[in-house]
Amino acid sequence: MTKKAKMKDKSNSFWERNRKSQGYLLKKTIMKYAVSICRFILLFGMCFMILQPILNKISVSFMTQDDLYNPIVISIPQHFTTENYILTNELIDYTHTVMNSFWIALTIAIVQVAMGTLVGYGFARFEFPLKKFWFACVMIVILIPPQTISSSLHLHFRFFDIFGIFKMITGESINLRGSVIPYYLMSFGCMGLKNGLYIFLIRQFFRNIPKELEEAAYVDGCGTLKTFVRIMLPDAKPILTSCFLFAFVWQWTDGFYSKMFLGGTTLVSTELARLSDKLGAYIQRIMGIKTTVSVAYSNCIVSTGTLMIIMPLIVLYLFAQKGFVESLSSSGIKM
Amino acid sequence: MKKNKNKLAGLQKRKAISGYLFIAPFIIGFLVFMIKPFFQSLYMSFCEVTLGGGSFEQAWIGLSNYVFTFTVDPDFNRLLVEQFSAMMVDSVAIMVFSFFVALILNQKFKGRALVRAIFFLPVILSSGVIIGLETDNALMAQISASIEETTSNISITDSIEEILRTAGVGVRAFEKVFEIIDKIYDIAIASGIQIIIFLSGLQTISASMYEAADIEGCTAWESLWKITFPMISNLFLVNWIYTIVDYSMRSDNDVMDKISIVMIQQLQYGLASAMSWIYFLIVIVIIGISSLLISRGVYYYD
Numbered sequence: 001m002t003k004k005a006k007m008k009d010k011s012n013s014f015w016e017r018n019r020k021s022q023g024y025l026l027k028k029t030i031m032k033y034a035v036s037i038c039r040f041i042l043l044f045g046m047c048f049m050i051l052q053p054i055l056n057k058i059s060v061s062f063m064t065q066d067d068l069y070n071p072i073v074i075s076i077p078q079h080f081t082t083e084n085y086i087l088t089n090e091l092i093d094y095t096h097t098v099m100n101s102f103w104i105a106l107t108i109a110i111v112q113v114a115m116g117t118l119v120g121y122g123f124a125r126f127e128f129p130l131k132k133f134w135f136a137c138v139m140i141v142i143l144i145p146p147q148t149i150s151s152s153l154h155l156h157f158r159f160f161d162i163f164g165i166f167k168m169i170t171g172e173s174i175n176l177r178g179s180v181i182p183y184y185l186m187s188f189g190c191m192g193l194k195n196g197l198y199i200f201l202i203r204q205f206f207r208n209i210p211k212e213l214e215e216a217a218y219v220d221g222c223g224t225l226k227t228f229v230r231i232m233l234p235d236a237k238p239i240l241t242s243c244f245l246f247a248f249v250w251q252w253t254d255g256f257y258s259k260m261f262l263g264g265t266t267l268v269s270t271e272l273a274r275l276s277d278k279l280g281a282y283i284q285r286i287m288g289i290k291t292t293v294s295v296a297y298s299n300c301i302v303s304t305g306t307l308m309i310i311m312p313l314i315v316l317y318l319f320a321q322k323g324f325v326e327s328l329s330s331s332g333i334k335m
Numbered sequence: 336m337k338k339n340k341n342k343l344a345g346l347q348k349r350k351a352i353s354g355y356l357f358i359a360p361f362i363i364g365f366l367v368f369m370i371k372p373f374f375q376s377l378y379m380s381f382c383e384v385t386l387g388g389g390s391f392e393q394a395w396i397g398l399s400n401y402v403f404t405f406t407v408d409p410d411f412n413r414l415l416v417e418q419f420s421a422m423m424v425d426s427v428a429i430m431v432f433s434f435f436v437a438l439i440l441n442q443k444f445k446g447r448a449l450v451r452a453i454f455f456l457p458v459i460l461s462s463g464v465i466i467g468l469e470t471d472n473a474l475m476a477q478i479s480a481s482i483e484e485t486t487s488n489i490s491i492t493d494s495i496e497e498i499l500r501t502a503g504v505g506v507r508a509f510e511k512v513f514e515i516i517d518k519i520y521d522i523a524i525a526s527g528i529q530i531i532i533f534l535s536g537l538q539t540i541s542a543s544m545y546e547a548a549d550i551e552g553c554t555a556w557e558s559l560w561k562i563t564f565p566m567i568s569n570l571f572l573v574n575w576i577y578t579i580v581d582y583s584m585r586s587d588n589d590v591m592d593k594i595s596i597v598m599i600q601q602l603q604y605g606l607a608s609a610m611s612w613i614y615f616l617i618v619i620v621i622i623g624i625s626s627l628l629i630s631r632g633v634y635y636y637d
Contacts, residue, residue, distance in 0.1 A: 036444060039439060039442070039444060042439070043439065043450050046436070046454070046523060047450060047453045047454070049519070049520055049523060050453055050454065050456060050457060050520075050523055050524065051453060051456075054460070115360045115361075118357050118358075118360060119357065119358045119360060119361040121357055122354050122355075122356075122357025122358035123357075123358060125354075126350055126351065126353060126354025126357065127347065127350060127351065127354065128350070128351035128352075128354040128355055129351060131354070134358060134361070134362065137361075137365055137369075138361065140369075141365070141369060142580065143580060143615075143618070143619060143622065144373075144615060145583065145584050145591070145611065145614070145615060145618075146584075149369070149372040149373055149376050152371075152372040152373075152375040152376040152379060152604075152608070153368070153372045156368075156371060156372050156375070185367075185368075186364065186368050188360060188364065189360060189361070189363055189364015189365070189367060189368050190360055190361045190364045190365075191364045191365070191368040191369055199361065224353045249458075249459050253465055272465075306465060309465075310459075310460055310465065313459055313460070314460075317452075317456070317459055321448075321452050
């Protein structure tokens, strides 16, 4: 419809119509094109700015050491090589590390979102005493920097005990540092990485679902739990996908909790942080003498490592792009 | 009357119990993992903590950790002031930028999905450890410097900057603007979520409002201020809070670095706790005051 149909209808030229509208049509058309050209330039520039670091990394990761020092070579490598990838793969034990990270991120994300859904639903749909107080606690959990309590969490898990029960039985408190258990426990208790945020988002979503839907289910004899599972959960799919994807991605790249609780497991985030040290050790072992790795080369390896580690995320993003962007924006979050 | 009330109370009671069951995981987690460390770190900030083999000891020393932080420690005050002044400027810039981008991305044009995907990419790719690596990657800095060098003669922003500097009108204000422009990459990668939230708000405004305004002779500029702005003003509050929280917890944050150095390398747990409590309280106060101010201007349609 629109343009072509209109043209046929009137069967007169653009200028004819322009004359009839006293120049309004011409002005309008020029404006339309000017706006779209400006928009294109702006968006192109900004997209390029966002993508540029990744493109730079890609080009650097294929360079040999000579190219790095060659002032003429900037973005297209002269001696194309995949050596960097092979070396990085060896240094971070890629397959093993990615599998580790994958399992941890997947399970943690599932636990966090499941718990967030329960709690978010509870906050959105039930009236109970002290509700405001508990919700304030959720806000505190969102707002408090993990670093603030990290020192005492550190000690809490170093000398872990539940009301002195273990001390009574074994005479010793348990050292839970370096194992993955505390982190799972924290995720079950909604205290993991950005967990408060998921609760908040899910609550906001449930609040916008009409109450009649639920009441109809109650009238038809559905119990509380059944209503939740059968009626509310299917409706909440978009927000749950978004939260799950966020939880997965943020867990994948998180350095803070990983270093604190999962120090014993090799994960992509912790391996990446250690990569340049590992490279130094590796070069020393090969050369047999104590040398320092040049800054450019170690940065080149770090870039390669970063690329390899975000590769799974990019693949995930390509497939689940709709889940990230569209579903979050269509869920209509409100204050 | 009394009977009626009782009946209601019974139903309410049942509801309350199931409500509590639903939020039980949070309550348990909060009590077990949050309350104790929360108060312990508060207590520790008033203590001298010594780590011995097998256990640790706390000795009450009153406010001296706080006094030390403010009066003796050479870096902390400076870092704190720098951090918060940068936060104010950047947060405003992030809000403006994301609102602007959301307005553009809400229009219809070819390749919109692709552009949206690109703008949202930084949320994924610059979280956690990756952003820390980015900031101290000398090679990347070198590459961008060399690109800048080769293009410095044809840079529009540079020439505009030059002209405005020599004009000498309101130099201080311009300096701030240039600072923001130089940091545009940081701002762009920090505003992914905010763009999405604004977009979600823009999509809920019904098109009939704009149509009505258009028929009444409202220009696009006027309808931006009279319709779009009030309709999504509540999202400004959400985004502002999110921006501040996100900014104050970024891993490339100088104050956080300082705290973790004090804690992990110097093993001064008490001092580190005091520092992080100061930081936390300032963030809370800032969020409280600013959201109070913004919420006065928020317009609720329904």
